[in-house]
Amino acid sequence: MGYALNFNLIWRHFDKLWGGLLLSLELAVISIAIGIVIGLVLAVWYVSAGRVVRSIIAAYVEFIRNVPLILLVYLVFYGLPTVVDLAYSAQTSFVATLSLYSGAYLVEVFRSGLEAVPRGQIDAGKAIGLTPWQRLLHVRLPTMLRITLPALSNTFISLFKDTSVASVISVPELTYGAQWINFNTFRIVEVYLVVTAMYLLTGYALLYALRLVERRFRAAH
Amino acid sequence: MSIAPPANPALLDIRDVSKSFGSVEVLRSVSLKVTRGEVVTVIGPSGSGKTTLLRCVNFLESYDSGSIRIDGKEVGFRETGTRQRRSERDLAKMRAETGMVFQSFNLFPHLTAAGNIMLGLRKVRGKSSAEARQIAEHWLGRVGLAHKADSLPAELSGGQQQRVGIARAVAMEPKILLLDEITSALDPELVGEVLEVVRSLAEDGMTMVMVTHEMAFARDASSRIVFMADGGVSAAGPPAEILGADIDNERLRSFLARFRASHF
Numbered sequence: 402m403g404y405a406l407n408f409n410l411i412w413r414h415f416d417k418l419w420g421g422l423l424l425s426l427e428l429a430v431i432s433i434a435i436g437i438v439i440g441l442v443l444a445v446w447y448v449s450a451g452r453v454v455r456s457i458i459a460a461y462v463e464f465i466r467n468v469p470l471i472l473l474v475y476l477v478f479y480g481l482p483t484v485v486d487l488a489y490s491a492q493t494s495f496v497a498t499l500s501l502y503s504g505a506y507l508v509e510v511f512r513s514g515l516e517a518v519p520r521g522q523i524d525a526g527k528a529i530g531l532t533p534w535q536r537l538l539h540v541r542l543p544t545m546l547r548i549t550l551p552a553l554s555n556t557f558i559s560l561f562k563d564t565s566v567a568s569v570i571s572v573p574e575l576t577y578g579a580q581w582i583n584f585n586t587f588r589i590v591e592v593y594l595v596v597t598a599m600y601l602l603t604g605y606a607l608l609y610a611l612r613l614v615e616r617r618f619r620a621a622h
Numbered sequence: 623m624s625i626a627p628p629a630n631p632a633l634l635d636i637r638d639v640s641k642s643f644g645s646v647e648v649l650r651s652v653s654l655k656v657t658r659g660e661v662v663t664v665i666g667p668s669g670s671g672k673t674t675l676l677r678c679v680n681f682l683e684s685y686d687s688g689s690i691r692i693d694g695k696e697v698g699f700r701e702t703g704t705r706q707r708r709s710e711r712d713l714a715k716m717r718a719e720t721g722m723v724f725q726s727f728n729l730f731p732h733l734t735a736a737g738n739i740m741l742g743l744r745k746v747r748g749k750s751s752a753e754a755r756q757i758a759e760h761w762l763g764r765v766g767l768a769h770k771a772d773s774l775p776a777e778l779s780g781g782q783q784q785r786v787g788i789a790r791a792v793a794m795e796p797k798i799l800l801l802d803e804i805t806s807a808l809d810p811e812l813v814g815e816v817l818e819v820v821r822s823l824a825e826d827g828m829t830m831v832m833v834t835h836e837m838a839f840a841r842d843a844s845s846r847i848v849f850m851a852d853g854g855v856s857a858a859g860p861p862a863e864i865l866g867a868d869i870d871n872e873r874l875r876s877f878l879a880r881f882r883a884s885h886f
Contacts, residue, residue, distance in 0.1 A: 519728075521724060521726050521727075521728035522728055522730060522731075524682055524722075524724065524728060525722075525724065525728035525729070525730065525790075526730075527680075527682060527713075527714070527717055528680055528682065528717060528720070528721070528722035528724075528791070529717070529718065529721075529741065529742035529746060529790065529791070529794055530714045530715065530717045530718025530719075530742060530746040530794070531714060531741075531742070531745060531746060532710060532711055532714045533710050533714075535714075535745050535746075539730075539741055539745065540730060543730075543732040544730075544731060544732060547731075547732065
């Protein structure tokens with residue numbers, strides 16, 4: 402074994418990793434927030450719409466789910482601006498991509514959640530005279546959110562890991578930070594060990610926090 | 623010359639209502655009148671159309687022909703003679719005039735006992751939050767659950783949940799209360815507390831149509847019993863007559879005999 406581990410250079414540039422981690426979290430949070438809006442709107446639309454709208458929504462979902470994320474990132478960042486007259490930063494481009502990406506998965510999550518709301522609750526809402534919109538807002542959505550919360554946390558943790566794909570268009574998130582340190586110090590083993598640990602710890606912390614939230618909601622169910 | 627209203631107008635007027643699920647005819651030309659303050663119990667074997675009839679009254683189910691009127695107003699269809707379904711907004715308004723209590727309680731799981739009652743008061747009746755809370759507390763007191771106002775449904779027993787279900791329905795001050803086998807999902811020892819609430823509502827003059835298998839309760843609390851079989855009204859009359867030994871209706875007799883054999 403000729404390779405001696407030396408973490409000193411990693412610690413010297415740790416600000417790159419720390420800043421990258423924060424940016425990764427930020428990208429994931431913004432993307433899931435937008436994704437939730439996309440998912441909710443399309444899911445509600447889907448369950449109440451006719452065949453044409455359903456097919457269009459289904460096509461969007463199928464497209465996103467069957468194309469690798471990295472390809473979508475390239476398409477939006479390099480492809481789209483050459484076709485339409487748009488200028489945006491790599492970061493904006495990535496958030497848009499990841500939002501569309503998570504939105505597609507969440508449409509499915511929310512749609513099945515809406516369909517899982519017990520008929521009896523909807524009947525009870527009708528019986529007291531709630532309009533369809535009021536039933537959606539006060540009966541179906543609250544129950545649906547409780548049903549879908551575990552899937553929602555899983556999606557969020559997935560998205561957090563998926564932010565590493567942003568490194569391919571030079572968004573300075575955690576994986577990009579690792580690459581930068583690697584190029585500049587050649588401590589490839591050390592830097593990727595540290596970054597792996599950072600992804601793992603953050604992922605576990607998120608999982609733990611979200612499970613706590615879920616348990617509180619379940620108690621209220 | 624003015625036309626005098628009929629002396630005893632029906633609050634609920636079901637006329638010749640028929641309904642099929644595919645090729646199965648679940649209601650065959652059912653007619654039933656219920657006057658204000660009456661408690662009508664619907665009995666009959668399972669599959670005889672009792673629950674479907676009840677669900678047609680507040681248009682949770684549509685029907686193929688006939689008419690259902692509450693206080694003279696057609697419930698589910700526009701009164702244009704073309705049998706056009708009312709808009710969802712109008713349906714919601716019509717449904718607010720009837721209250722319904724369900725076999726499986728159907729409380730909103732994310733809302734407290736008080737919250738369940740307040741939802742309709744606020745969103746449908748337009749009451750302020752404070753006013754709705756006051757009404758909710760009043761009705762929770764009436765059903766003996768004043769101390770459970772802030773409990774979630776999951777924290778309540780079946781009997782307590784059903785009493786909240788009743789409070790939720792009556793707090794809206796409906797013209798008529800529909801009770802759909804409200805004790806069927808309860809453990810036997812919890813049935814009494816729920817029926818007690820229904821009895822006190824009857825004493826207050828609440829108009830009720832009740833589907834039940836509690837024969838003793840039907841006998842004591844109702845002004846009329848309707849026996850349904852195969853989607854039609856097979857017999858109707860005062861409890862003493864319908865549950866009496868000398869009724870001249872073979873189906874009713876065999877239903878009651880089977881019922882007694884399995885319940886005693």
